[in-house]
Amino acid sequence: MRLKELALHLGLSQTTVSRALNGYPEVNEETRRRVLDAARRHGYQPNANARRLATGRAGAIGIVLPTDRNMLLDPHYMEFQAGLGETLLADEIDIVLSPTRGSDEMATYQRMAVGSRVDGVVLSSPLIADDRVRVLTELGLPFVLHGRTESPVPHAWIDIDNEGAFRHATKHLIDLGHRRIGLVNGETRFTFARDREAGFRSALAARGIAVDERFVASGVMSDEIGYRITERFLAETPRPTALLVSSMMMSLGAFRAIRAAGLELGRDVSMIAHDDVFPFLNPDVMVPTMSTTRSSIRAAGKRVGELLKELVEGRAAETIHELWPVELVVRASTGPAPDD
């Protein structure tokens, strides 16, 4: 059923029907009711592409998915997408995915922008120096950065307070008597990892504790790397009595390494992991339950969707800066430092 047929059927012009359907005020209420009713009865659904062409808006936002940058292929994306959808779906805005091999990434943005396939894009997992901000700004394609990067160009971003989170977590461990604390971090080219390390160091410095560089390591946030780094930490003498871990996935590996070393989590070694809140990785049901710095990545996705919508509708990018606090949830994986 096309708009034309529907109009004919109702004995109205396309104009009026279109207006009635799109909620314009200059339509008689009685008429609008008839139109909406007929539309529903006939299962009328406007042709998305015709509308897009006519309005000049794509009614879609894009996500570029780097299929080779390992780190990005993890579950974070999925949760984020789910959150994004919560906002956008209500407005019939599509999410367009563009899986891309690393080097083509910029070309993909270009294609999206110029071909007006999307009205805006989401940028995830920014590097400390991330060129995408500049490129997208030049392309004139609106975007919201999920995370932060160093760029002279004003742009919209929303991030969690990674530094504060790890500062608090470290402080908490110090308060429990820990002095040798290890950091099992994500790759340091990402801003979030750098910020977490900064929080970690500043908490130690505030208490006058020197950082033992043997206990600072980073890598892909996988079970495997978590295992390897922790294994190495624990082989040192004296070993760290507490660990800060950048992801739940890594914490699983860290936990295995702790057990493999014959140690007990929460007694011999304490651990606080960052939790992005995945439905399949629940710190509350782990044994022992895991202390975490928590911030829902799905909630972030939802908010990014909202902001992106406002941005596309004209809100100035430089007015969009949100820094979300991160909650420290103490559970059973942290305890007082053992006696030396």
Add this chain to the structure above:
Amino acid sequence: MRLKELALHLGLSQTTVSRALNGYPEVNEETRRRVLDAARRHGYQPNANARRLATGRAGAIGIVLPTDRNMLLDPHYMEFQAGLGETLLADEIDIVLSPTRGSDEMATYQRMAVGSRVDGVVLSSPLIADDRVRVLTELGLPFVLHGRTESPVPHAWIDIDNEGAFRHATKHLIDLGHRRIGLVNGETRFTFARDREAGFRSALAARGIAVDERFVASGVMSDEIGYRITERFLAETPRPTALLVSSMMMSLGAFRAIRAAGLELGRDVSMIAHDDVFPFLNPDVMVPTMSTTRSSIRAAGKRVGELLKELVEGRAAETIHELWPVELVVRASTGPAPDD
């Protein structure tokens, strides 16, 4: 830059330019070269929506993402998407994501179909009785099912041989002397879980071993559930000496439970897990390395993309049935059954 301007610039008609760009044969080679050249120099990119409207094809395929059906939010989707992109991107076909709350799922398909937002969709994680096949067929929206379901309606599908995989794995354990084998399965409403259980049972039956129903369990494929089920299995007397596990994520939990019970993986308890090949969960680097039934979900995504393209271009759905064999990779988590 619009087509019109480009044409004007070249002193040609839109018709000719369009044809040159789209590779139609009735264009002078010299002309085509000039056109392509100018297009590149000016960074011409056709307006996707105008083209879609004119051709009547959406140039996009859809994925409906149920944001509440827990199981589906896991990393599987991401890998699958990456694979899908490998095929589709080359043809400038977009992937449209529609995150949806469970009950609206059918409405979402309807919207996609009637509004011609997509030319076809991917159906993932089918239930044993999955109504989507019928609905989509009635809507006339082409689709490829990744997995299988019981439906009288002929349709395109591609699946891995879950039954064969678990039959072989079970057989392998029996050959190693195991007699009490546990099955830690995914939710049984999904076809793949049912098929795996069928393979498990048939292997045992073939050797005249009775299935101990206490050692058959299923649930969401998470670390947590893997832990719980395994914990329960190991509390029985006598306990199982081997486990078949439906996902690597579950196997992490199972492994924790084994250690928690003071047992050693690969000696006291053997384990074979199904591996969908995630970049962040590598059985080769686990300690001990994990025996698996392996089938890359990314490869499947890639193939689904190809098939979907063929389908949209007119290939008959009932000619598309692929059943992929699954490889059994024996590593260190499996060993001979311990003496009772």
Add this chain to the structure above:
DNA sequence: AGCGGATTTGAAAGCGCTTTGAATAGCGTC
């Protein structure tokens, strides 16, 4: 009765591309 203003409705012109049907040019034949 006539007028200004508000309320509703419509005709038609795009949006930027593809595609049909027709026109033009070039060339070998008879």
Add this chain to the structure above:
DNA sequence: GACGCTATTCAAAGCGCTTTCAAATCCGCT
């Protein structure tokens, strides 16, 4: 020199919607 082909090119008509601009209708008042 006219004819029949083939090779190229083009004008114009859509694709299905939104939106501008104009027209029609209705009311309350003077």
